[in-house]
Amino acid sequence: MAQQKDAIAGEGSTAASRRSFLKTAAAGAVALPYFVPAAALGKDGNTAPSERIVMAGIGIGNMGRNDQGAFLGRGDVQYVAVCDVKQGARENAMNKVNQKYGNTDCEAFNDFREIMARDDIDAIHCATPDHWHAIVVMEACRNGKDVYCQKPETRTLREGPLMVKTARRYGRVVSGGSQRVMGDYKRTVGPCWNGDKGIIKSINVNVGPLPKECNLEGQDVPAGFDWDLWLGPAPWAPYHPFRCSGSYSINGKSWRSFSDYSGGGMTDWGAHHFGGATFAIDVMDTDPEEVIFHNEDGKKFASVRYPDGKLIHHNHPGKGNLAVEGTDEKGPSKPVPVYAGTGGIYGDFIDCVKTRKKPFRDIERASHTMTVCHLFLVAYELERSLKWDPVKLEFPGDEEANRLVDRARRAPWVI
Amino acid sequence: MTSKAIGILTLAAGLAALGGVNVFAEEGGAGDPPALDKAFETLQTYDWGADRSLLNPIDEAIIATHGDAAARQALEAKLLAVVTGETTRAAKDFACRKLRTVGTADSVPALAALLPDEELSHMARFVLERMPGEEAAAAMRKTLPQVGRRFLWVFGKRRVTQSTLDGDLEIGVIGSLGARRDAKSIASLTVLLADEDAGVACAAAGSLGLIGTPAAAKALGDFAPTAIESLKPAVADACLVCAENLLADGHASDARALYELLKTEDQPKHIQVAATKGLLAVAARK
Numbered sequence: 001m002a003q004q005k006d007a008i009a010g011e012g013s014t015a016a017s018r019r020s021f022l023k024t025a026a027a028g029a030v031a032l033p034y035f036v037p038a039a040a041l042g043k044d045g046n047t048a049p050s051e052r053i054v055m056a057g058i059g060i061g062n063m064g065r066n067d068q069g070a071f072l073g074r075g076d077v078q079y080v081a082v083c084d085v086k087q088g089a090r091e092n093a094m095n096k097v098n099q100k101y102g103n104t105d106c107e108a109f110n111d112f113r114e115i116m117a118r119d120d121i122d123a124i125h126c127a128t129p130d131h132w133h134a135i136v137v138m139e140a141c142r143n144g145k146d147v148y149c150q151k152p153e154t155r156t157l158r159e160g161p162l163m164v165k166t167a168r169r170y171g172r173v174v175s176g177g178s179q180r181v182m183g184d185y186k187r188t189v190g191p192c193w194n195g196d197k198g199i200i201k202s203i204n205v206n207v208g209p210l211p212k213e214c215n216l217e218g219q220d221v222p223a224g225f226d227w228d229l230w231l232g233p234a235p236w237a238p239y240h241p242f243r244c245s246g247s248y249s250i251n252g253k254s255w256r257s258f259s260d261y262s263g264g265g266m267t268d269w270g271a272h273h274f275g276g277a278t279f280a281i282d283v284m285d286t287d288p289e290e291v292i293f294h295n296e297d298g299k300k301f302a303s304v305r306y307p308d309g310k311l312i313h314h315n316h317p318g319k320g321n322l323a324v325e326g327t328d329e330k331g332p333s334k335p336v337p338v339y340a341g342t343g344g345i346y347g348d349f350i351d352c353v354k355t356r357k358k359p360f361r362d363i364e365r366a367s368h369t370m371t372v373c374h375l376f377l378v379a380y381e382l383e384r385s386l387k388w389d390p391v392k393l394e395f396p397g398d399e400e401a402n403r404l405v406d407r408a409r410r411a412p413w414v415i
Numbered sequence: 416m417t418s419k420a421i422g423i424l425t426l427a428a429g430l431a432a433l434g435g436v437n438v439f440a441e442e443g444g445a446g447d448p449p450a451l452d453k454a455f456e457t458l459q460t461y462d463w464g465a466d467r468s469l470l471n472p473i474d475e476a477i478i479a480t481h482g483d484a485a486a487r488q489a490l491e492a493k494l495l496a497v498v499t500g501e502t503t504r505a506a507k508d509f510a511c512r513k514l515r516t517v518g519t520a521d522s523v524p525a526l527a528a529l530l531p532d533e534e535l536s537h538m539a540r541f542v543l544e545r546m547p548g549e550e551a552a553a554a555m556r557k558t559l560p561q562v563g564r565r566f567l568w569v570f571g572k573r574r575v576t577q578s579t580l581d582g583d584l585e586i587g588v589i590g591s592l593g594a595r596r597d598a599k600s601i602a603s604l605t606v607l608l609a610d611e612d613a614g615v616a617c618a619a620a621g622s623l624g625l626i627g628t629p630a631a632a633k634a635l636g637d638f639a640p641t642a643i644e645s646l647k648p649a650v651a652d653a654c655l656v657c658a659e660n661l662l663a664d665g666h667a668s669d670a671r672a673l674y675e676l677l678k679t680e681d682q683p684k685h686i687q688v689a690a691t692k693g694l695l696a697v698a699a700r701k
Binding site: 082113142143144165169170173211212215216217220235236237238382384399400402403404405406407408409410411412414 | 462463464465478481505508509512515516517534536537538540541543544545546547555583584585586587589590591593594614620621622639648652655656659688689692
């Protein structure tokens with residue numbers, strides 16, 4: 001992989017070439033790209049050349065298996081390790097890799113930190129429950145790994161910007177994991193981007209339910225399940241299969257239902273729908289500055305407002321999902337972005353690992369989408385409107401709302 | 416009168432004495448007082464597996480009392496009584512979740528008392544980490560080593576007390592103070608950089624990075640060259656985080672000093688590159 005990266009960067013593979021690059025960049029005061037060419041990145045020049053990107057998976061449940069299958073099926077990926085706190089899941093994932101390659105080389109870990117400690121791993125895909133995403137992504141970046149992280153990429157307002165800073169600090173490629181944003185919303189995005197919808201005013205997203213507190217009774221922890229590590233930064237609670245089930249349902253029988261681990265449907269499906277909405281009305285790369293809570297005849301819904309006046313509604317009565325409001329005249333037109341590489345969002349990530357470009361769902365763009373979801377969650381929890389300062393990461397002058405920007409993590413987990 | 420009714424009246428009288436509020440107020444009270452009182456009664460014996468919806472009046476009261484200081488004070492007092500009383504872990508957990516929104520300095524002593532509690536320390540921080548005001552920070556800070564003032568130096572050394580917590584509980588407090596960017600913790604965190612528990616030392620470095628003031632930078636910069644091998648990655652990352660915060664806050668020369676410290680051949684390449692990027696960012700600010 002080092003040789004491949006050197007070739008792409010246009011540099012020789014020697015340390016002298018790396019130093020030359022760095023000296024040139026510094027002397028010329030040329031702004032370094034967000035992603036430092038891989039030739040200049042660490043491995044200390046000792047990694048054996050390889051044409052494949054060496055990958056591992058952390059969290060191999062429902063979506064984790066999908067992601068593993070996608071990466072394992074690529075000829076430009078060498079899959080070497082898996083991690084899951086459930087013994088059965090990690091052994092199945094390991095066996096799948098070994099079967100693919102016809103050997104027993106894949107390693108299986110309970111603790112993701114063992115994956116992070118491996119210098120031979122270039123990239124990881126993460127499909128843990130949401131409350132772990134920020135920790136895993138940031139730790140991967142610190143350890144020189146690129147990351148494909150499932151949506152919802154964040155659980156609180158504070159996490160996204162920290163993940164972005166960490167990725168940029170270490171020049172890592174970090175992609176969020178909503179394959180639907182590019183795939184499912186073409187019929188909404190197209191007319192908005194080609195001007196058929198005029199000057200866009202608003203879009204509506206219908207999604208839910210909101211998360212709830214979990215108070216399921218305790219049961220014995222099954223053998224082979226590291227319950228404490230599954231909980232991780234979340235408050236301690238007794239084990240119950242519904243508390244930690246990776247089922248896609250949000251009906252009180254899966255972790256997606258519960259606020260300690262997820263933002264409910266608001267984030268689980270909101271990561272997709274608001275991703276599509278922000279894409280359609282072209283606010284993907286910015287944040288709202290206000291969330292407006294409405295209570296009309298007992299119907300509670302909310303809207304976020306962007307600096308340019310555009311609105312994204314949540315559950316607006318009478319509006320369909322992704323219903324766009326625009327003006328009658330023809331609006332401006334611009335080309336719709338496409339993925340890099342081949343193979344959808346997975347191929348986009350892998351291509352960006354090679355080219356060091358930002359993926360379509362770059363972590364910063366993912367963070368902007370998730371900010372929309374989390375602003376709505378705070379507004380619904382407090383049932384009132386709020387102003388938002390995305391630079392200071394605070395609700396100006398609102399100490400009560402500011403308490404909900406983040407949450408204390410259970411030790412030893414910090415971000 | 417039944418024993419249950421006596422119990423309810425006793426509880427109500429006790430809560431009223433705490434909050435100075437007539438819990439049977441029929442007018443001007445927030446929400447539905449009888450439903451709220453019933454919810455608090457339920458909370459006394461609440462446990463995992465119980466019907467969570469019975470506590471909904473408490474959630475509703477939090478929303479309804481926004482802007483009403485007296486009503487909020489009464490609500491806080493009721494929640495505090497659950498935290499300090501002979502209630503279940505689940506009940507205290509619930510109360511802390513609600514105090515996260517409504518807790519004030521009045522709650523700090525009770526929450527501080529939970530910081531050494533293996534089961535409830537995290538939930539105490541669940542409130543304290545995001546609670547505005549110096550009292551919350553001071554309560555957490557008090558558990559860390561206290562560094563004596565200069566005039567109390569003995570034999571050329573500052574007097575330093577021990578942490579009152581250890582292991583994960585200590586790491587949790589360190590993390591919460593870092594998340595608050597509590598500059599008053601710097602002296603204590605500096606002591607903890609040399610803690611024999613590597614987790615504590617790493618957490619201290621991380622929090623100094625988040626605090627990101629010139630004083631934090633000095634602590635990290637002085638320590639970095641002496642860090643043992645196992646701490647080097649965490650300290651380097653903390654220096655980078657600190658430098659970013661310094662630059663964002665207008666302390667370019669302090670940021671540059673930290674970046675220069677890291678741009679040495681003994682650092683891993685990815686740290687050197689990050690430091691070089693940082694130096695370019697410093698240059699771009701001028």
